[in-house]
Amino acid sequence: MNLHQKMQHLLIAEGLHKQYGAKKALSGLDLKIAYGSIYGLLGPNGAGKTTFIRLINQIQLPDAGKIIFDGESLSPKHITQIGYLPEERGLYKNMYVEEQILYLAQLKGMKKDHAKAMLQWWFDRLEIGSWRHKKLRTLSKGMAQKIQFIITVLHAPKLMIFDEPFSGFDPINTQLIRDQILELKKNGSTIILSTHRMASVEAICDYIALIDRSQKILDGPLPLIKEQFKENRYQVRLEIRNQLLWERLLVCYPLSKVIREGDFCSFEIQLQESSMHLLQELMQIGEIHLFGKYTPSLDEIFINAVKKVKCNAKNMVDHPT
Numbered sequence: 001m002n003l004h005q006k007m008q009h010l011l012i013a014e015g016l017h018k019q020y021g022a023k024k025a026l027s028g029l030d031l032k033i034a035y036g037s038i039y040g041l042l043g044p045n046g047a048g049k050t051t052f053i054r055l056i057n058q059i060q061l062p063d064a065g066k067i068i069f070d071g072e073s074l075s076p077k078h079i080t081q082i083g084y085l086p087e088e089r090g091l092y093k094n095m096y097v098e099e100q101i102l103y104l105a106q107l108k109g110m111k112k113d114h115a116k117a118m119l120q121w122w123f124d125r126l127e128i129g130s131w132r133h134k135k136l137r138t139l140s141k142g143m144a145q146k147i148q149f150i151i152t153v154l155h156a157p158k159l160m161i162f163d164e165p166f167s168g169f170d171p172i173n174t175q176l177i178r179d180q181i182l183e184l185k186k187n188g189s190t191i192i193l194s195t196h197r198m199a200s201v202e203a204i205c206d207y208i209a210l211i212d213r214s215q216k217i218l219d220g221p222l223p224l225i226k227e228q229f230k231e232n233r234y235q236v237r238l239e240i241r242n243q244l245l246w247e248r249l250l251v252c253y254p255l256s257k258v259i260r261e262g263d264f265c266s267f268e269i270q271l272q273e274s275s276m277h278l279l280q281e282l283m284q285i286g287e288i289h290l291f292g293k294y295t296p297s298l299d300e301i302f303i304n305a306v307k308k309v310k311c312n313a314k315n316m317v318d319h320p321t
Contacts, residue, residue: 234269
């Protein structure tokens with residue numbers, strides 16, 4: 001790897017392996033996370049995402065492979081440059097909110113006065129200053145989640161890892177935290193987002209990686225991945241003026257998701273050939289109000305990619321070479 005590549009990426013994972021007994025958690029994982037990006041880490045439960053996050057945080061060490069952080073081999077000195085919001089929240093229930101945050105900020109290397117100033121800034125930003133003298137055990141799940149979010153970002157780490165950051169939030173607070181994450185990125189932070197909420201991934205992530213059964217299935221810029229998974233499927237909205245030709249179309253083409261409202265009809269159609277011939281037929285039937293290539297959602301990409309890997313694995317078992 002050359003110096004230019006290292007300078008483009010805050011974190012680089014090379015050939016990471018991790019095994020617990022007979023279970024493989026990671027098998028040769030390679031990832032590159034660019035500076036100032038939001039990187040979506042996706043995969044089914046047990047795929048290896050949490051193991052990867054633990055390796056970054058040095059909670060565990062890899063069996064093989066290495067992680068490069070900010071151009072250097074990952075080491076204990078980098079812990080203060082990483083903020084981590086775990087899926088399983090861990091707060092001291094009998095401590096007061098401000099006391100808890102300041103204690104953890106100082107463990108991350110912040111001076112107390114600076115931590116207090118930044119804490120006030122975040123309290124004002126999230127409009128939760130009235131909670132500072134409450135004990136954590138008195139807070140709701142959503143309130144505690146906001147406190148943990150502040151703990152993660154207060155020391156302005158180079159890398160922020162959010163594992164299911166929207167858990168416990170209603171739609172309004174989900175949007176609030178989503179906006180804060182986008183603002184952090186705008187100010188130069190690099191973020192790893194691990195979540196099952198695909199709508200959030202589509203809304204804020206620049207890159208994604210899908211991990212399944214300890215291996216990376218796909219990764220890259222989100223728009224490019226969505227383009228790669230496009231099928232020759234089209235969404236159509238048509239104002240029907242020739243009923244006879246419309247009925248012929250129903251016989252000749254496999255239509256799905258057909259919704260008819262008077263003269264207007266919306267549907268999807270899968271083609272095996274160029275769309276030009278279909279367009280000509282549709283223009284004879286009536287007026288075309290929509291004709292666009294269908295872009296699959298991230299949910300569909302996720303499901304189809306995992307199914308494909310499982311199918312390939314089964315074929316290898318059934319038909320070994």
